[in-house]
Amino acid sequence: MQPKISHLAEATVAIVGLGLIGGSLALALGEKCGRRIGVARRQETANLAVHIRAVDGATTHLRPAVEQADIVVLAAPVQTILSMVEEVGAYMRPGSLLTDVGSTKGAIVTAMGRLPEHLTSVGGHPMCGKEVGGLGHADASIFKGATYVLTPTLRTTDEAMSLCSEMVEAIGPRPLVLDAERHDRAAAYVSHLPYLLAASLVQAEAEAELDDPVVGKLASSGFRDTTRLAASEVPMMLDILLSNRQAIEEALAGFERHVVHVRKLLDDPNGLEEWMERSQRKRRGMFV
Amino acid sequence: MQPKISHLAEATVAIVGLGLIGGSLALALGEKCGRRIGVARRQETANLAVHIRAVDGATTHLRPAVEQADIVVLAAPVQTILSMVEEVGAYMRPGSLLTDVGSTKGAIVTAMGRLPEHLTSVGGHPMCGKEVGGLGHADASIFKGATYVLTPTLRTTDEAMSLCSEMVEAIGPRPLVLDAERHDRAAAYVSHLPYLLAASLVQAEAEAELDDPVVGKLASSGFRDTTRLAASEVPMMLDILLSNRQAIEEALAGFERHVVHVRKLLDDPNGLEEWMERSQRKRRGMFV
Numbered sequence: 001m002q003p004k005i006s007h008l009a010e011a012t013v014a015i016v017g018l019g020l021i022g023g024s025l026a027l028a029l030g031e032k033c034g035r036r037i038g039v040a041r042r043q044e045t046a047n048l049a050v051h052i053r054a055v056d057g058a059t060t061h062l063r064p065a066v067e068q069a070d071i072v073v074l075a076a077p078v079q080t081i082l083s084m085v086e087e088v089g090a091y092m093r094p095g096s097l098l099t100d101v102g103s104t105k106g107a108i109v110t111a112m113g114r115l116p117e118h119l120t121s122v123g124g125h126p127m128c129g130k131e132v133g134g135l136g137h138a139d140a141s142i143f144k145g146a147t148y149v150l151t152p153t154l155r156t157t158d159e160a161m162s163l164c165s166e167m168v169e170a171i172g173p174r175p176l177v178l179d180a181e182r183h184d185r186a187a188a189y190v191s192h193l194p195y196l197l198a199a200s201l202v203q204a205e206a207e208a209e210l211d212d213p214v215v216g217k218l219a220s221s222g223f224r225d226t227t228r229l230a231a232s233e234v235p236m237m238l239d240i241l242l243s244n245r246q247a248i249e250e251a252l253a254g255f256e257r258h259v260v261h262v263r264k265l266l267d268d269p270n271g272l273e274e275w276m277e278r279s280q281r282k283r284r285g286m287f288v
Numbered sequence: 289m290q291p292k293i294s295h296l297a298e299a300t301v302a303i304v305g306l307g308l309i310g311g312s313l314a315l316a317l318g319e320k321c322g323r324r325i326g327v328a329r330r331q332e333t334a335n336l337a338v339h340i341r342a343v344d345g346a347t348t349h350l351r352p353a354v355e356q357a358d359i360v361v362l363a364a365p366v367q368t369i370l371s372m373v374e375e376v377g378a379y380m381r382p383g384s385l386l387t388d389v390g391s392t393k394g395a396i397v398t399a400m401g402r403l404p405e406h407l408t409s410v411g412g413h414p415m416c417g418k419e420v421g422g423l424g425h426a427d428a429s430i431f432k433g434a435t436y437v438l439t440p441t442l443r444t445t446d447e448a449m450s451l452c453s454e455m456v457e458a459i460g461p462r463p464l465v466l467d468a469e470r471h472d473r474a475a476a477y478v479s480h481l482p483y484l485l486a487a488s489l490v491q492a493e494a495e496a497e498l499d500d501p502v503v504g505k506l507a508s509s510g511f512r513d514t515t516r517l518a519a520s521e522v523p524m525m526l527d528i529l530l531s532n533r534q535a536i537e538e539a540l541a542g543f544e545r546h547v548v549h550v551r552k553l554l555d556d557p558n559g560l561e562e563w564m565e566r567s568q569r570k571r572r573g574m575f576v
Contacts, residue, residue: 204542284519
C-alpha cells in the first residue's frame, strides 16, 4: 500500500505522547510538515504543547487526531506503544503511515507488521535523550548529531521508508536503517547495560554511605557522569528492560567477563596497564 | 614543629609536578601566595607554565625549588609522590610544610609521617579532575564547588592544618579533614569503582562491535557519560588501583551483589520497578 501523501511538507502529523521525545520531535518538526496535532493523556499537557507552539493543535482524544493524520508517531514507553498499535491502526486512514520512537524494536515491529494492509509502518528510535522526561524538558536540539534508527516492518514500503527518512532528516538526525534484532542487541550494549551499571553503582554507593556518610560527600564529576543514567525515567526504562531481556542478559554476561578479567589483572600490573590503555584508546576514539 | 610562615600571603609555594592538577592549583593560587615556583620534569613544561603565568618561576631541578619553599605541594601520580617524599623532605627548610594532591592517601600519609621532625606535613586530595591530563588542560575553575580532603599525618600540627586549609580555601574548594583510611574507602566507591566499570563497559562494547560494527554507531550521550572515566590518564589511574587494592575489592564486591540482585529482579517486574525507583531517587538527590 502506498502512503497517500509522499512529501512531508503536505503531511498532517499526529504525535501521540507529548513527553520529552514526542515534544522535542514536535518542536523540531516546526513548519516542516503541513500540520502537527498532539495527543496527550492530560489536558494540561495538551494546553502546554499548544502554548509553547510544539504543535498546531492538541487533544486528549486519540481517534479524532489519528483519523486526520497522514503520519502518526507513537511517542511513549514501549508497553504503551504496544498497547496502542492495534487501536490506532483501526482509526488510521488508508495509505497513511504509522511510526514510533520506542526504545526497543522487536515487539513493536512485530505488532506494526500486523496492521491492516491498507496502512504502512516503519519502526523508529532516535538515539538520544535526557535523564529527565516530560514536555517541560522538550528541546528540538536533542536530535542534533544523533543517529535515528528506522526499522522495517512487514508493512514497510519504499515510499513509507522514504517519507520516514525525510521526516527524520527534517528534524536533524542521521537516519540508519537497521533491523529490529540488530538494533535491540546494539542498544543493550550502549544504552540498557550502561543504565543497569549506573543504577547498581548508585545502590552500592548508597549502601557504603550507610556505614560512612562521608562516602557521598566525596562524589564528584566522575561519579556524577558514570551514574547519570540511574536518574532516567523509570516507566520508560522498566519497559526497556522487560522487552529486551535476552540481549541485556548477553550484554551483562559480556560485561561480567571483563570485570572478572580486570579483577585478576590487579595482581599483574603490566597486564593491567595494557588493559587500561586499550580501554582508554577505544574510548578516546569514540565521540570525536 | 611550627611552620615558619603561618600565612599564605607571605609563603613561597613550590608546586612539584605541573600536570592538570598541579597546573590548575598554581593558576588558582595566582597572587594569593607570596611566590609560586613550579618544578617540571621537562623544560618545555616549565617554560609553558611561566608563559601562561601559572607560576612566577619554574625549573626542572627539584632541590633549588624545594629549598626556597615554605610550602611544597607534590602534584603527581601516587607512586611518583611516594618516590619523592624522602628526598624532598631532605631538602626542605626547618618549619616548612609538605603537602600533596595524590589520589589515594594511605601510603602517602604513612611516608609523610616519617619526615624529619623539623618539618610538618598534611596529605591532600582535591575531589575533582578531568579525563585528560597535562598542563595544557589546567584550569583554575576545576576546584569550584569541589571538596578538598585534608588528611592528618604524624607530622601534622594545628598550624600546619590551618595553613593548608587557608591554601585550599584560597583556591576555591571546601576543605574536609578526613583520615586516610576513610578517604581511601570512600574514593574507592565514588571514583575507583566507577573507573573500573567504565573501562569494563568499554571493553564489553568493543567486543560486541567485533561481531557487529553497528553497535558503536548507536552509542550516544548515555554511553558517552557512563564511560567518560575510561579515558582517564593511565599512569594516574594505575597507581590508584595498585595502591587502594583492598578498598577497591570491597567496593567491587558490593557492586557485584547489586548486579546479581537486579539480574534476579528481571523476573520480578514489581521488585525491579521498586529497585529502579530507589536508584533514581538516590541519584536525583545527589549533585543538587
